Amino acid sequence: SDSPRGDDCIFCRIVAGDIPSRKVYEDESVYAFQDAHPKAKVHVLVVPRNHYANVAELAKAEPQTLAHIVEVAQSIADEEFNGAYRLIFNSGEDAGQSVFHVHAHVLTGEVLPE
Ligand code: 5GP
């Protein structure tokens, strides 16, 4: 992909610690932090440390990391709520994607509206 990375990608900069974030979890392959504009009581973004523009690119290059993101989402929901959560990947500008470093939205912490 020709999408920006490194210094030009805001989530690469957050993963690197160059831009502050409210960290929820991290390990060797992913970094999780609170969304700046939460759309639920708990709204966490889980991103791979490595830069991929969207979830399809991540699935192709690092399927194990995609599976791991699901595990991390479940762990957050187990800790913050009753294990229930909504997991969203916006893919493409017309679907609402605004940051082109793949990120899972984990919405939990309360009963979610439709
Ligand atoms: P998208 O629209 O690409 O699916 O989601 C991007 C998300 O990133 C939005 O929910 C937005 O609030 C969040 N976001 C954008 N910039 C920052 C930032 O600098 N810090 C944090 N914590 N969240 C951000």
Ligand code: ZN
């Ligand atoms: Zn990036």
